[in-house]
Amino acid sequence: MAEIISMPQLSDTMEEGTVIKWNKKIGDKVYEGDILAEIETDKATQDFEIDVSGILLFIGVKEGEKTRVNDILAIIGEEGEDINHLISKSKKIQKEKKDKINKEDRIFISPLAKKMAKKIGISLSDINKGSGDYGRIIKKDIDKYYKKTKLKENKFHKKISHSSMRKKIAKHLTFSKFSAPHYYLFNEIHVDKLIEFRKKLNDKLSLEEKISFNDIIIKAVAQSLKKNPNMNVSWNEEEILFHSHIHIGIAVAIKDGLIVPVIKNSDQKSLLQISKEIKDKVFRSKSKKIQPEEIENSTFTVSNLGMYGIESFTSIINVPNSSILSIGSIMKRPIIKNSKIEIGNIMKITLSCDHRIIDGAIASNYIYSLKNYLEDPITILF
Structure with missing residues (x-):
């Protein structure tokens, strides 16, 4: 049958x-x-x-x-x-x-207004409700909207329908932004020792094993969460959820938008393990071969745009996470060292937090721990 x-x-x-x-x-x-x-x-x-x-x-x-x-x-x-x-x-x-x-989704509109909207190229969903009886859209509403948006000046090279992933990203980020009251903390990390630490590691590794700055950052983020468990939390309407595990989500740009593969139990893994897993999951994310369970259950997210030359930026929290760390590029800047001005390397970070659950003092202590790890990266190995 x-x-x-x-x-x-x-x-x-x-x-x-x-x-x-x-x-x-x-x-x-x-x-x-x-x-x-x-x-x-x-x-x-x-x-x-x-x-x-x-x-x-x-x-x-x-x-x-x-x-x-x-x-x-x-x-x-x-x-x-x-x-x-x-x-x-x-x-x-x-x-x-x-x-x-x-x-x-039916929209009430007069025949004349409908004809005008079609001729001009106005989407009725942008107006939705008019000034006529029972919200009916009439000629006056079309005129008003047309003058306001000046559609004649708009020219489009092409139009592409939203992909399923793009729709999901838009829906999720809109919910995240307007459900979690965001605040942001900014800091600069002196990374001369980080650069030297990575160089010494990579001098001893094969080409396939090379460690990136992002690998070290993920490890430092995990160690800092272990030291500051009040950051490794989620909010729901009844209670605060303290996670017993540290799962770090990594924002990855792909063709249709953004995906967040998760490095689970990051605090328990070596730098080499983290590096290998990130390489594998980023590759499979971009080829859309990543599995659903590999992009779920993160407790904290890292978004790194340093490779694009971005100095600093803020990110929207990836709920149900309560915070996300934004990493900028490494730049040479004048710094004061031993009362003298020298040229050094700095990296700007931004921590976005959900104020319902993470107070400023908790987030500041977390940044303090992270800063110490990244400015003296040998300590993340212990």
Whole structure:
């Protein structure tokens, strides 16, 4: 008997998925455990393993197209089996869902205003409610909005639809920014010893094992959290959660936005272990082969833009974390040493904190510990 294969929910936040590649074609024999397709979620690209056997009779989503979770993806059954009734039923259900959404999002607008908006290129969702009866959009509302935005002056080279990942990032960061009251602490780290420490380490390592500044920073961040457990916390409406483990998320730029692979139990790992794991997870993040469990359950996040020449910046907290550390580039600057002005290397850092749970004194003590580790990096090994 034919069975509908629906778009699976491959992550806890997935609302829709894009079929990147079909590994089978219509008419192929498939077996339980086969990888039927590669599906891009809001977090990563994953293999979709089926749990039935039979003949692939129908493909409901083309490569490069997306559909919502639980919509029809494929039909598997016996050779020559009539599946028209299943296709019709599935399409009817999907149409009813779409109609329901459209009904909820319906905007009331006069025919003239609608015609004007279409001609000018105004998205009605940007106005949503007009000044007419019961919020109806009328000509006056279109005129007002047009004058305000001056759409005639806007020119677009091209338009690209939001990817699932970009939508998820926007939703998550908006929630993070407006749910957690942010404040920021700034500091400068003298990194002459850090530079020398890294050089001595790398002189003894192979090319594949080379340690980056970011590797050392992650280790120092973890050691500082171990020394300041009140920073390794999360907020919920009933209680403060003190984490027994230290899992460091690393913000990684990819084609469609940002992903945060997690180095779990960072405080218990050596510099070489951290370095190797970061290299592997960054590579797989950029090729969208990272697994969902590898980008979940961080307790603290580090965002490093030093390699892009950024001097300093602030970051939005990656909730449910309560803080995020922003790392700028290493720069030569005049510094005062032994009452004399010398040229030294400094690195600016910014700590963003959730004021509901982390007070300024707690965050300041954390920065003090981190600064000591980075200015005398041999200490992170003990």
